[in-house]
Amino acid sequence: MLEIRNLHAKVGGVEILRGVDLTVRAGEVHAVMGPNGSGKSTLAHVLAGRPGYEVTAGEVIYENHNLFDLAPEERAQEGIFLAFQYPVEIPGVSNSYFLRAGLNAIRKERGEPEIDAFEFLALVREKLKVVQMDESFLNRSINEGFSGGEKKRNEILQMAVLEPKLAILDEADSGLDVDALRIVANGVNELRREDRAIVVVTHYQRILNYLVPDFTHILLNGRIVKSGDRELAKQVEEHGYAWIEKETAKTSQAEGRTLQA
Amino acid sequence: MSDSSHDIESLANREYKWGFVTDIEQDTIPPGLNEDVIRHISAKKGEPSWMLEWRLKAYRRWLEMTEPHWPHVHYDPIDYQSIVYYAAPKKQDGPASLDEVDPELLRTFEKLGIPLAEQKQLTGVAVDAVFDSVSVATTFKEKLGELGIIFCSMSEALRDHSELVKKYIGSVVPYSDNFFATLNSAVFTDGSFVYVPKGVRCPMELSTYFRINAQKTGQFERTLIVADEGSHVSYLEGCTAPMRDENQLHAAVVELVALENAEIKYSTVQNWYPGDKDGRGGIFNFVTKRGRCAGRRSKISWTQVETGSAITWKYPSVLLQGDDSIGEFYSVAVTNNRQQADTGTKMIHIGKNTRSTIVSKGISAGRGQNTYRGLVEVHPRATDARNYTQCDSLLIGDRCGAHTFPYIDARNSEAVVEHEACTSKIGEDQLFYCQQRGISAEDAVSMIVNGFCKQVFRELPMEFAVEAQKLLGVTLEGSVG
Ligand SMILES: Nc1ncnc2c1ncn2[C@@H]1O[C@H](COP(=O)(O)OP(=O)(O)OP(=O)(O)O)[C@@H](O)[C@H]1O
Numbered sequence: 001m002l003e004i005r006n007l008h009a010k011v012g013g014v015e016i017l018r019g020v021d022l023t024v025r026a027g028e029v030h031a032v033m034g035p036n037g038s039g040k041s042t043l044a045h046v047l048a049g050r051p052g053y054e055v056t057a058g059e060v061i062y063e064n065h066n067l068f069d070l071a072p073e074e075r076a077q078e079g080i081f082l083a084f085q086y087p088v089e090i091p092g093v094s095n096s097y098f099l100r101a102g103l104n105a106i107r108k109e110r111g112e113p114e115i116d117a118f119e120f121l122a123l124v125r126e127k128l129k130v131v132q133m134d135e136s137f138l139n140r141s142i143n144e145g146f147s148g149g150e151k152k153r154n155e156i157l158q159m160a161v162l163e164p165k166l167a168i169l170d171e172a173d174s175g176l177d178v179d180a181l182r183i184v185a186n187g188v189n190e191l192r193r194e195d196r197a198i199v200v201v202t203h204y205q206r207i208l209n210y211l212v213p214d215f216t217h218i219l220l221n222g223r224i225v226k227s228g229d230r231e232l233a234k235q236v237e238e239h240g241y242a243w244i245e246k247e248t249a250k251t252s253q254a255e256g257r258t259l260q261a
Numbered sequence: 262m263s264d265s266s267h268d269i270e271s272l273a274n275r276e277y278k279w280g281f282v283t284d285i286e287q288d289t290i291p292p293g294l295n296e297d298v299i300r301h302i303s304a305k306k307g308e309p310s311w312m313l314e315w316r317l318k319a320y321r322r323w324l325e326m327t328e329p330h331w332p333h334v335h336y337d338p339i340d341y342q343s344i345v346y347y348a349a350p351k352k353q354d355g356p357a358s359l360d361e362v363d364p365e366l367l368r369t370f371e372k373l374g375i376p377l378a379e380q381k382q383l384t385g386v387a388v389d390a391v392f393d394s395v396s397v398a399t400t401f402k403e404k405l406g407e408l409g410i411i412f413c414s415m416s417e418a419l420r421d422h423s424e425l426v427k428k429y430i431g432s433v434v435p436y437s438d439n440f441f442a443t444l445n446s447a448v449f450t451d452g453s454f455v456y457v458p459k460g461v462r463c464p465m466e467l468s469t470y471f472r473i474n475a476q477k478t479g480q481f482e483r484t485l486i487v488a489d490e491g492s493h494v495s496y497l498e499g500c501t502a503p504m505r506d507e508n509q510l511h512a513a514v515v516e517l518v519a520l521e522n523a524e525i526k527y528s529t530v531q532n533w534y535p536g537d538k539d540g541r542g543g544i545f546n547f548v549t550k551r552g553r554c555a556g557r558r559s560k561i562s563w564t565q566v567e568t569g570s571a572i573t574w575k576y577p578s579v580l581l582q583g584d585d586s587i588g589e590f591y592s593v594a595v596t597n598n599r600q601q602a603d604t605g606t607k608m609i610h611i612g613k614n615t616r617s618t619i620v621s622k623g624i625s626a627g628r629g630q631n632t633y634r635g636l637v638e639v640h641p642r643a644t645d646a647r648n649y650t651q652c653d654s655l656l657i658g659d660r661c662g663a664h665t666f667p668y669i670d671a672r673n674s675e676a677v678v679e680h681e682a683c684t685s686k687i688g689e690d691q692l693f694y695c696q697q698r699g700i701s702a703e704d705a706v707s708m709i710v711n712g713f714c715k716q717v718f719r720e721l722p723m724e725f726a727v728e729a730q731k732l733l734g735v736t737l738e739g740s741v742g
């Protein structure tokens with residue numbers, strides 16, 4: 001579904017991604033972990049097509065498309081969904097209007113008819129249950145005045161409505177209390193499907209208790225330096241990243257020697 | 262400037278779709294202004310002599326006045342002798358019954374979305390259609406007449422309801438008020454007149470549609486609305502003009518009078534030709550609009566959506582004379598390319614316990630310059646006066662400007678005057694957030710702008726809200742929203 005090869009990207013003139021390789025297949029859940037500033041959000045944004053990021057090398061193939069040929073909205077219409085680490089507020093535009101506009105844009109791309117306000121309401125009511133949100137959130141301006149936790153739940157609601165093929169969740173769990181974490185994680189788990197892949201960016205392995213990943217990757221200094229299974233996440237939580245850093249330093253030294261030789 | 266802010270800006274550019282010219286035989290007079298021109302206009306309309314005297318008084322006063330230059334707008338000097346002060350479709354000297362109206366005119370208005378033919382009329386909206394200097398048709402007149410409501414062109418009112426006009430014309434905006442209002446008093450050609458009798462709630466929206474067609478012509482219309490005690494009326498005004506390379510002057514005057522317990526709601530969607538992207542051509546929209554809450558517990562509410570014109574210079578205001586009277590001003594002003602707008606309101610609190618609300622939303626794109634200028638004045642006798650002002654600016658791109666000049670003159674120490682202001686940019690993060698949900702950048706800008714204007718749009722009558730949103734290239738919020 002997604003094939004990232006040797007991806008390099010700059011932001012503000014600084015190289016942040018320095019050769020990311022990652023393969024994600026349908027039905028899989030991947031966890032991406034890494035210290036602050038290692039480039040996790042940058043990777044998510046580059047995949048979603050946020051302006052201001054310059055791809056300097058490498059390629060990304062998504063469902064037979066060269067991803068970088070697609071505009072951000074086309075990527076969304078093709079099924080890429082990004083749950084934002086910092087969801088954006090848009091005053092005066094209701095949550096439900098926004099969601100319906102997005103859904104209809106995606107349906108149009110798929111050749112499906114537009115969904116009217118009544119059908120939409122019925123649909124969104126079902127989806128609200130996934131994240132246990134109150135209907136009153138539909139009529140409020142997008143994320144305006146939402147608490148941190150409410151914003152995160154709202155992102156997952158959007159994912160539930162838009163039914164993406166590839167969902168990238170950038171710290172969907174940060175700032176959530178214990179109950180909300182369970183609700184969000186279980187919600188996402190419910191959305192797990194054979195034909196859908198999920199990439200979870202997180203600092204904490206606890207979300208992975210509910211949403212068990214098939215693979216865990218460690219992003220360090222703009223590269224995926226180690227991949228493993230669910231256990232790797234636990235090791236990171238216990239021991240931090242220092243040991244991985246050391247390991248990588250050794251291998252790159254070794255690489256350096258081979259190059260010199 | 263970054264690429265993406267350039268993108269945002271280009272999205273805001275829209276084509277002017279109302280720029281066509283109607284090919285029709287015109288009865289025009291040569292350009293230029295003197296007492297003979299004024300006599301000619303007055304004679305054309307068969308006006309009573311007091312009206313001509315009033316016009317001449319205004320003209321002589323105007324000769325002594327100088328054009329104001331305090332607004333935050335720039336333009337080349339206007340040559341008042343090169344303007345044509347009267348132009349009318351040949352076959353028509355005033356409003357006729359619909360089957361007498363030139364089909365070409367009916368087609369023009371239909372093309373503008375204002376069907377006048379009886380069977381196609383918009384339900385619930387009575388229309389007075391003004392083409393250059395004259396009113397060509399007024400719909401639903403008889404039906405309104407049954408309730409005693411007078412809705413007709415100003416020319417007709419001067420013939421048939423001369424006493425009423427005489428009593429109220431100039432009572433809110435005196436002939437000597439300001440340079441452009443004084444010019445209008447001298448040369449005004451048509452406009453609408455409304456009188457709603459005591460205790461009557463007008464059952465439909467009244468509306469005037471102004472169309473400038475002729476070349477080198479100025480449009481000087483004058484509208485007067487009087488709501489007698491306990492009455493209620495909602496009035497809409499819309500306007501467009503062909504695309505021409507020269508600037509055309511539109512200097513209108515609108516006067517509203519609300520007597521005890523009466524309410525007037527006046528809505529404008531102004532879409533005069535704004536000029537091309539380099540600032541060539543377009544309408545100079547220099548308008549004086551003022552309402553007088555003459556009686557106790559009366560209410561006047563202005564709502565305006567200003568999207569057109571090269572330059573807009575107007576301050577729909579309310580004189581709050583009656584105790585417990587209410588004044589409101591809701592405004593959206595959009596400037597794009599080289600457009601300039603200096604607009605706002607004046608709320609003059611004279612009576613006791615008077616309230617006013619001001620909500621102004623300025624949107625600037627391209628090299629547009631948008632100025633809010635407002636005055637809240639509280640007289641010493643106006644105890645317990647209250648004002649709430651909110652003025653927000655939205656910038657699209659980084660070559661445009663927003664300016665606010667709120668003046669407060671409170672001469673009563675108990676007055677409560679609140680002011681809030683904020684300026685924001687359409688954020689790239691907002692735009693990206695929408696795009697990430699599948700919404701095109703173009704629709705996203707519309708959506709964000711629409712959200713910004715929501716407080717004002719919801720004050721508009723339904724039909725107009727739709728029109729206004731379309732004008733901003735915006736889709737209507739869903740019924741679930
Ligand atoms: N516009 C910019 N100009 C310069 N540097 C930037 C810019 N945007 C991001 N960066 C830098 O890129 C690096 C990676 O940021 P990114 O947000 O991808 O990290 P992250 O792994 O998501 O961190 P966190 O765990 O804190 O969310 C950081 O050092 C950040 O300061």
Ligand SMILES: [Mg+2]
Pocket residue numbers: 040041042085170171
């Ligand atoms: Mg991050």
